[in-house]
Amino acid sequence: MKLYYATGTCSLGPRIVAHELGIELESQKVDIKKHHTDNGSDYWHINPKGYVPALMTDDGYLLTESVAIMQYLADRGSPANLNAERGSSSFYQLQEWLTFISTELHKMFSPWLFHPEYGSEAQQVATQKIYERFDIIDAHLQDKQYLLDNEFSLADIYLFTIVRWAGLFNMELVSYQNLSSFLERISNRSAVKSAMRAEGINEF
Template sequence: MKLYYAPYTCSLSPHIVLRELGLPFELVRVDNKTKQTADGRDFRSINPKGYVAALLLENGQVLTEGPAIVQYLADLQPASGLAPQMGSWERVRLQEMLNFIASEIHAGAAPLFNGELPEEAKAYFREKLFTRFALLEAKLGQQDYLLGATFSVADAYLFTVVSWCKFFAIDVNRWQALSQYMRRVGSRPAVQAALRAEAVQA
């Protein structure tokens, strides 16, 4: 498998999951501005959407969209426990959480990357994001991970997008349980390995 990634983007999430599962894969860096891959291809020929992550499978199929990729990977090794069994109520809860992260945290933070956005607009998006963080704070004040006692693909995704707060001068320590959670997830060997690999290849 090949994972097409760019540093400091949501492609970190499937990268973490690949390392959690111990699956063999190749990292291929994508320049977000030029859309050129490190191996000299036009990334849009791989993913016409033009953004990472994209996972090239052994059969030639390309899978895009982080929440879909991480569930696909977890289902390759069901015993890993990174995703509940397909068809179970717990799996529906995972999908609920992945959708919340995608639509409310990921999409909610994305406008803050726009340097031309007026400060008044940025303040609006920050405050909306903070209401979502309050929901996470309440949940993580009662359990170690998003689905309960064990790490899942949802945690890889949330860790990835919350880590962007440093680019927005948002101090996650304002939310005690969330900040403890970020340290907990960030200390996992697979997370550390993914961060090191992307730093080296960036």
């Protein structure tokens, strides 16, 4: 399998899943501004959506979207312990968190904060919405190590990947003690450290 990635993007999520589960991935770095891979290929021809991550599966299918790729990899890992059993209450709780992170955090950071051309007012509104979501997460993490029944899961990996972006925009996390402890806890996992190195990220 080949992962198309760019340093500092949400491709870190699938990379962490692969490292947690011992899945070997071929990597292809993408310049997402020029839409070329580091070997000169036109990325638009590979992924018409133009963004990362994308995963070329062993059966030749190009899978896109972080959440889909993470779940695909988790189903193929050993042990497959980052997903939840379909039909269980934990499964639907996992889907709830993955959806929340995707729609209420991921899509608030990008495009609104990553694209200043949308204007300062849009950025201010998005920043406030993100802080409101941090309030929810911080409260949920009270007396919890992880989001889902105190079991490390895909939701934790995805949350870590997205909340890291707060530092890019000087968003303070000091008042969110539970969330800050969560981020430190995840960043100390050996698989997370190795995944960050593989993505070209030097530190948390």
